[in-house]
Amino acid sequence: MTTSSTLAAGGSPARGKRFPTHSPMERVRRRVFWPFVLPALAGMVIFYFAPIVFVAWLSLNKWSGFGPMRFVGTANYQQLWLDPTFTTSIVNTFKILVIVGVITFVLAFALTLVLRQMTGKHFVRSVLFFPNLINALIFAIFAGMLFNPNGLVNTALHWVGITDAPKWLAPDNQFTLIMAILIWSSTGYFTSIIMSGVDQIPPYYYEAASLDGAGPIRQFFTVTLPLSWDVVSVCAILWTMSSVKVFELILVFGGTRASSPNSQNWTTAIYVYLSAFQANAGRAFGLAAAAALVSLALVAVLTLGLRRLLRREAIEL
Known part of the structure; x- marks a missing residue:
């Protein structure tokens, strides 16, 4: 009777409840926990945590990729602090995060308002998603063709x-x-994700809002946004992580085979890459590692801060 009371409809455990400590199901779950978790945990240690530890050690050394490393302590971080190019890359990264992010989400919300009741919205959503399937290198080449002095x-x-x-x-x-x-x-891309969450909202919420005299804008703020807040939060975190990794577009847009992009356009990702692999300026893997760790810390702080800022009580439909 105790076990059956902890099962939700369909035979699955109710949320927030566990099987009795001595039940067969609990013993099976404990027995298979580590065999399932260990492979994923080992993969994270080998491919994620171990490289971070190595990069942290590398950031304290001077190394060109050949020969022995030379320990220099925090000299690489001091060089970053005094390098105006790195400051520019941080500022450009924040511009992409804030300016591009705000405009992108405003447009995504506006398109959600327009497409929610549009006939053929699934086709339009596919068309809007299409640019995300194209590599950023194509965008850079196409932009050069469009906007050159003799372009279209x-x-x-x-x-x-x-x-x-x-x-x-x-x-x-x-x-x-x-x-x-x-x-x-x-x-x-973000319009498609947000609309996938909006599609799960029952229509009777909008019918009730319409009966109360709410227009499309009021419905968005009182129905659509609160009930799709979890999806919007995930989109905001995805954008925060992807904005710090903008790389190919800037590399091809402003650079050539013989020269790097204009330093006014650098982001932290470009700074890390060119510090490590720009042969004509000297390979500085230690400096690149320090810049990469600063970028990682930036992403971690922004992501944790955004998760706390966007935390809301769950609303069940």
């Missing part, structure tokens, strides 16, 4: 009478264009 954009502007077209690819404008491309490529 300037040609179209010339046809409408604008002869003094902006210099889209000028060093001062490149990062703004990069952020615009990131917004375009990311909006559909």
Whole structure:
């Protein structure tokens, strides 16, 4: 009677309850726990924690990739602190995180409002998601074709009478264009995820809100957003982690085979890569490791802070 009372409908354990300590099911669960957990735990130690420990040790040394390491203590971190290029990369990373993130989510919420009751919304969602299937290298090449002085954009502007077209690819404008491309490529991805959560909201909530006189905007803030808050929180964390890893777009957009991108466009990921593999400037694996650890700490702090900021009481449908 005790065991049966702890089972939810369908024979599964009720949430928050466990089998009695001496029941056969509890003994089986304890017996198979470690055999199932150990392979995943070993994989995390080998492929995640061990590399982090090695990078932490490497960040305290000076090493070009060849020959012995030379211990220098915190000299690499001091060099990062005094390097204006690293400061620029941190600022650019925050710009992508905040500016691109805010605009992307505003557009994603607006598209959710528009598409929620649209006929053929699944097809439109697939079209919006399509840019996420394309490698960022293609975006960089395509943007170069569109925005070069003789490209399609300037040609179209010339046809409408604008002869003094902006210099889209000028060093001062490149990062703004990069952020615009990131917004375009990311909006559909997060719109698809948010709409998948919105699709799970029962229609009668919206019917009740309509009877109370709530319009689409009011329905979004009183029904859609609260009931899909968990999905929105996951999207915010995904964006926080992905914004720190923006790499290929900037590398190809502003660089060539013979030169690196303009330092005004660098992010922390570009800084780590070029510190380690830019042969003409000297390979500095210790400096790259220090920059990578700072980036990891940045992601960890932002993710934990965002999880705490977005924590809400669960709402059951």
